[in-house]
Amino acid sequence: MGAKKRKIQSTLYNSGLAFIVLGFWSAIKGSISLFLDYGTLLKDEIHKFLLSMETEFVAEELRQLENLVYMVLVGLVIGVAVVVLLFHFFIGRAAMQEGKGKKKKIIYLIVAFLYLAFNVFIYIYGIVDSGSADLFDYSELIVDLTVYFACILIIISSIQLRRIAKQENAVGLAA
Amino acid sequence: MQEDFHYYAAYCAAYLAGFDHEESLRIGYADQFCDCCTETYLGKVKGPRAAATTQSQPELASAPGDLLSIQNMTRIWASFHFLPYDLNATLPGHHSKKYMQKYRLICKPNSDQVEETVRIAKGRSLEHFGISMHVLSDTWAHTYFAGTPSLVINNATGFYDLNTDKPLVFSHNPTIPEDPEKGNYVNSPNLMDEVSIMVLGHGRAGHLPDYSFFRYKYMPAWGNYEEIVKDNPADYYLAFRQMVTALKYFHGDIDEFVRGVYDEVSVEPHRERIMAILEKRQVNACADWKAFGEELSGQTIPDFDIFAFEKEYLDAARKEDTFLGRFCAGAIAQKSMITNRIYLSGSNLAGVSVDAEGRRFQRNSN
Numbered sequence: 001m002g003a004k005k006r007k008i009q010s011t012l013y014n015s016g017l018a019f020i021v022l023g024f025w026s027a028i029k030g031s032i033s034l035f036l037d038y039g040t041l042l043k044d045e046i047h048k049f050l051l052s053m054e055t056e057f058v059a060e061e062l063r064q065l066e067n068l069v070y071m072v073l074v075g076l077v078i079g080v081a082v083v084v085l086l087f088h089f090f091i092g093r094a095a096m097q098e099g100k101g102k103k104k105k106i107i108y109l110i111v112a113f114l115y116l117a118f119n120v121f122i123y124i125y126g127i128v129d130s131g132s133a134d135l136f137d138y139s140e141l142i143v144d145l146t147v148y149f150a151c152i153l154i155i156i157s158s159i160q161l162r163r164i165a166k167q168e169n170a171v172g173l174a175a
Numbered sequence: 176m177q178e179d180f181h182y183y184a185a186y187c188a189a190y191l192a193g194f195d196h197e198e199s200l201r202i203g204y205a206d207q208f209c210d211c212c213t214e215t216y217l218g219k220v221k222g223p224r225a226a227a228t229t230q231s232q233p234e235l236a237s238a239p240g241d242l243l244s245i246q247n248m249t250r251i252w253a254s255f256h257f258l259p260y261d262l263n264a265t266l267p268g269h270h271s272k273k274y275m276q277k278y279r280l281i282c283k284p285n286s287d288q289v290e291e292t293v294r295i296a297k298g299r300s301l302e303h304f305g306i307s308m309h310v311l312s313d314t315w316a317h318t319y320f321a322g323t324p325s326l327v328i329n330n331a332t333g334f335y336d337l338n339t340d341k342p343l344v345f346s347h348n349p350t351i352p353e354d355p356e357k358g359n360y361v362n363s364p365n366l367m368d369e370v371s372i373m374v375l376g377h378g379r380a381g382h383l384p385d386y387s388f389f390r391y392k393y394m395p396a397w398g399n400y401e402e403i404v405k406d407n408p409a410d411y412y413l414a415f416r417q418m419v420t421a422l423k424y425f426h427g428d429i430d431e432f433v434r435g436v437y438d439e440v441s442v443e444p445h446r447e448r449i450m451a452i453l454e455k456r457q458v459n460a461c462a463d464w465k466a467f468g469e470e471l472s473g474q475t476i477p478d479f480d481i482f483a484f485e486k487e488y489l490d491a492a493r494k495e496d497t498f499l500g501r502f503c504a505g506a507i508a509q510k511s512m513i514t515n516r517i518y519l520s521g522s523n524l525a526g527v528s529v530d531a532e533g534r535r536f537q538r539n540s541n
Contacts, residue, residue, distance in 0.1 A: 002400075002401075003401045004400070006333075006394065007399070010400065
């Protein structure tokens, strides 16, 4: 039992660490596509949107407003990235602490499960909505699958550890 | 193990086994010399480099890390410091051939190899007796480590000091002096490289296996998360008793050396004294062992001097009649025997081997 428990603790710790590190990927992947691929497109869309408004702007005002809206949107994207990173950090850190033997509340597991379910739903919805899987970037998919695998390992390992702890308590009480 | 056991304790064991002061000194000297006889030293005295029984840190650091250098390392370390326990060991489940070759080099006491080590020394020189005592005693201290660089075998984590009931934290700075009172211990870093010299032998455990007072537990990489408990005082005491048994065999007092037999007659009267030395919390027990040895024999034991026999060897016309000459002959015989056994087990980790017993590279003369 001791060796099995240590093995699961090690898995939980390393999965938590991986989840934190891969959180940087999750956080920046949206931002990267925004800045590299869609940055110009976004500016064009902002320009079109402002032109479509009833208020008319002089050229200088329009330019400044475009920049302002663009900065706000970029700030929002970065904000979301930070939230995603903190999210990963919350789950990963809790997993690492539980892997080191500290008792952790079940809330982080529920959050991890919801995160996993939400992301899997988004992928499936994307396929169903578009009618094919062709729009996937497969390299991105591989990394994402790694993140989800780490999340699954966290959930399974934590549940196994809690079961073992219950058994140990039961044995302790019986003794 | 280190000088306190290899030199002074070996002297004590030899004296208790019936050897006189001078003979015991030569046995103890040869025992400790196994930790000094590098290729660099042999090159300096123009001795046979094949007789190297250890490698210095510069030699290890400059080794290119290719197959030949790994084979050279394995030949030396497995032959003299990490005698393999079971060269035909099996494990449940599937394991790669490469992994099993390394697993089979794990050192433990009371193996076929240690019996053969003692057997081939019988009737030879005092120097060869000393070499065999070094090999025998290291099987106790270096248990569960292998004499080949391997992360999957020699890596270790989760060190816990059972004496102080605290987890052990290592530093990787070799300039920090080790201090049991302050809990300062040094080990080699984990470079995540399978064949790094950092995972040769017990580097990841630092000097813990060589301190006779340590009781600790840890998880070796090969153990699948099982914890190993090491009780160095108990192991060292058994090593000492087994050394006396082997030395009595060399002395002719017993007919056969059988593993698992530990002398009681000569050692038991000194049990309390020996255990006090072994359990004393100090990184160097030379002074205590030396005092014990001098009490036993009534003679002064000189400090170990690596250059003590160098001039004799350099000036001699017949090298084989010198201390170093006889030491080299014994070392070559030991290395050949173990390398041959590793080779015959199907492993190429120690390279190809020729049995020196048949070829007789050098004649021994006592």
